Amino acid sequence: MIIDHRPEITRIYAHIGFITLCALIIATLTSFIPQTIEYTNESSNSQIEHKMAEISAYSSTVDQTDDTPFITASNKKVRDGIVANNCLDFGTRVKIDNRVYIVEDRMNRRYGCEHFDIWMSDTDDALDWGRQKLLIAIQN
Structure with a gap:
């Protein structure tokens, strides 16, 4: 696998990782809300x-x-x-x-x-x- 170390590409990967982490946290927290x-x-x-x-x-x-x-x-x-x-x-x-x-x-x-x-x-x-x-x- 080739990793691109240009700063703009690194920022994009970091941003995607942050969004994925936020989505995972939201999904986890909402799973504890009682559903009717x-x-x-x-x-x-x-x-x-x-x-x-x-x-x-x-x-x-x-x-x-x-x-x-x-x-x-x-x-x-x-x-x-x-x-x-x-x-x-x-x-x-x-x-x-x-x-x-x-x-x-x-x-x-x-x-x-x-x-x-x-x-x-x-x-x-x-x-x-x-x-x-x-x-x-x-x-x-």
Whole structure:
């Protein structure tokens, strides 16, 4: 390979290298931005939105809920398959970890919209679940 050492050619190569480096940095940084993907399920006319969310779990104890730990914010009795979220409408289906949950409860408002709390009948199971950052699918 023949290398041209003329100053004007060297500056061009340096400029191209800088542009390539900038493009690589931008591509790397944007890969960490959560992406929301929406598509329409034509068979049911519903939209499905995929996004990363913080998922935790809770059980029916007064220290984790209000003074009616077995009644959800939608005024339904707790049951397997319920998830709490502060912004989605009651009845919205959310697929978390390959299982479909239905939004029937709310959390303290400090958790905002990007947090989901799965109801579990056993406190130890809820503690074992912990907090996880997962890709979820919301069916609107």
